[in-house]
Amino acid sequence: MLKIDLTGRRALVAGVADDGGFGFAIAKALAQAGAKVCVGTWPPALGIFQTLLRRGKMDESRKFADGSLLEFEKIYALDAAFDTLESAPAEVRENKRYKEQGDFSIAGLAAQLTADFGEQPLDIVVHSLANGPEVKKPLLETSRAGYLEAVGVSAYSMVSMVAKFAPLMKKDGSFVSLTYMASERVIPGYGGGMSSAKAALESDTRVLAYEAGRKYGVRVNTISAGPWASRAASAIGIIDAMVEYASNNSPLTDPMTAEDVGNAAAFLVSPLAAGITGTTLYVDKGYHTMGKATDARYAPPGDPGRNA
Numbered sequence: 001m002l003k004i005d006l007t008g009r010r011a012l013v014a015g016v017a018d019d020g021g022f023g024f025a026i027a028k029a030l031a032q033a034g035a036k037v038c039v040g041t042w043p044p045a046l047g048i049f050q051t052l053l054r055r056g057k058m059d060e061s062r063k064f065a066d067g068s069l070l071e072f073e074k075i076y077a078l079d080a081a082f083d084t085l086e087s088a089p090a091e092v093r094e095n096k097r098y099k100e101q102g103d104f105s106i107a108g109l110a111a112q113l114t115a116d117f118g119e120q121p122l123d124i125v126v127h128s129l130a131n132g133p134e135v136k137k138p139l140l141e142t143s144r145a146g147y148l149e150a151v152g153v154s155a156y157s158m159v160s161m162v163a164k165f166a167p168l169m170k171k172d173g174s175f176v177s178l179t180y181m182a183s184e185r186v187i188p189g190y191g192g193g194m195s196s197a198k199a200a201l202e203s204d205t206r207v208l209a210y211e212a213g214r215k216y217g218v219r220v221n222t223i224s225a226g227p228w229a230s231r232a233a234s235a236i237g238i239i240d241a242m243v244e245y246a247s248n249n250s251p252l253t254d255p256m257t258a259e260d261v262g263n264a265a266a267f268l269v270s271p272l273a274a275g276i277t278g279t280t281l282y283v284d285k286g287y288h289t290m291g292k293a294t295d296a297r298y299a300p301p302g303d304p305g306r307n308a
């Protein structure tokens with residue numbers, strides 16, 4: 001039988017701090033396919049994440065069909081805003097949530113992975129993180145600092161991760177990131193330069209696929225996911241309406257799940273996708289194909305998808 005088999009592979013999933021987002025769902029799918037999974041967690045969220053895990057608060061979501069639990073091989077502190085520890089300002093390095101965490105930069109994580117697991121410790125890297133401090137502001141009202149932070153944390157971090165992690169990957173290694181359709185269509189409410197960051201991330205996916213493909217033989221893809229009420233998305237303030245709208249207006253009206261995204265990511269990083277790189281893969285129940293809402297006001301009588 002043809003199956004997704006990641007046995008003997010190690011994945012790093014950057015951007016897991018609870019069990020409600022895509023990072024967690026991807027980590028679970030990769031583990032289910034046999035991979036060992038390490039995660040990178042933002043230092044301000046690390047303490048609470050470890051406490052919730054220790055107290056068993058995530059046991060239900062960690063459970064596989066056979067009753068066993070998802071285990072993380074190692075949890076690392078990672079702030080993807082910083083390429084090296086030296087580039088972090090003193091007030092960050094001395095902050096109480098950071099100072100006990102060692103080198104939380106992208107380069108620091110690369111060094112720790114090598115120290116923990118030896119040369120070429122990785123096969124799979126998942127970038128499932130984003131942050132736009134002014135996401136609630138329209139682009140017209142976004143400050144330069146807010147815009148640059150959104151692009152730096154949400155897009156440049158992927159460039160930096162490919163630069164620092166690709167040399168640590170075995171041949172046939174694979175990167176995947178998470179993007180959103182606001183990169184290419186206007187989504188009012190997704191502001192602060194986050195739409196710009198996702199456009200950069202998708203463009204960089206193509207260029208990184210070429211450059212890192214030629215240099216290291218790795219693949220680089222991104223998944224354009226439909227709206228999902230994760231912690232990060234809930235901060236935008238309109239996520240429930242976006243989920244409902246997408247479900248009402250997509251070819252497939254069952255709401256998209258994080259598991260849909262996890263399964264697609266497991267395929268993309270697996271040998272079954274060996275011919276796929278530089279791609280933006282939509283996992284959105286087909287919403288991206290639509291050019292018109294299906295409310296009765298807009299859809300003609302007899303339209304098979306017409307909503308009441």
Ligand SMILES: NC(=O)c1ccc[n+]([C@@H]2O[C@H](COP(=O)([O-])OP(=O)(O)OC[C@H]3O[C@@H](n4cnc5c(N)ncnc54)[C@H](O)[C@@H]3O)[C@@H](O)[C@H]2O)c1
Nearest residue numbers: 015017021022042079080129130178180227228230232233
């Ligand atoms: N939820 C959606 O509707 C949706 C849709 C399409 C794409 N996405 C993308 O999916 C990815 C995962 O987001 P999610 O919605 O699952 O939410 P999430 O809250 O589970 O994940 C976001 C993670 O980013 C981490 N993070 C923020 N700043 C960081 C930094 N500087 N360094 C390291 N980590 C940092 C947060 O701690 C959090 O764990 C993001 O790239 C997001 O833009 C989300």
